[in-house]
Amino acid sequence: MLISRRVGLAGLLVAGIGTFSNASFAAPPVAQSNGYAIGGYDVIAYFTKQAAVRGKPEFSHVWHGATWLFESAANRDKFAANPDAFAPQYGGYCAVGMSKGGQGIADPQAWSVRNGKLYLTANQKVHAKFDQDGDTYISKADVWWQRLAK
Numbered sequence: 001m002l003i004s005r006r007v008g009l010a011g012l013l014v015a016g017i018g019t020f021s022n023a024s025f026a027a028p029p030v031a032q033s034n035g036y037a038i039g040g041y042d043v044i045a046y047f048t049k050q051a052a053v054r055g056k057p058e059f060s061h062v063w064h065g066a067t068w069l070f071e072s073a074a075n076r077d078k079f080a081a082n083p084d085a086f087a088p089q090y091g092g093y094c095a096v097g098m099s100k101g102g103q104g105i106a107d108p109q110a111w112s113v114r115n116g117k118l119y120l121t122a123n124q125k126v127h128a129k130f131d132q133d134g135d136t137y138i139s140k141a142d143v144w145w146q147r148l149a150k
Helices: 002-024 043-048 073-081 095-099 124-132 134-149
Strands: 056-063 066-070 107-114 117-121
Touching: 043 066, 043 073, 043 107, 043 117, 056 073, 066 073, 095 117, 095 124, 095 134, 107 124, 107 134, 117 124, 124 134
Parallel strands: none
Antiparallel strands: 056 066, 107 117
């Protein structure tokens, strides 16, 4: 009886480790490159300056396991107060790629703010497609993102 309990507990431990290992290989909730969320660009600047502006390490904030950079302390504090209002959709992955079920890396310089939300795409060519039919891409990407979030 004691041996079967130990075997059972060992089995649960191995199953738990297997589950943990699989979870650790899942895609991160926030696209990161160069060690920073969305490559170190300041997400507030997309809204306030209508420009892709690189952030500075001295104005950083950690959110959803990623380090976000900002060009100023004011932008950092604005983001920290309400990150969901400024973070790019789909964790900063390409909106067009997400519409097809993928998590393609986005170029922080290929972006749009639509209906108060930030969307990034893989490059300027893909972004031109997104600009032409953004609503369709967004509706499809929303479905895929919800599936990935589960």
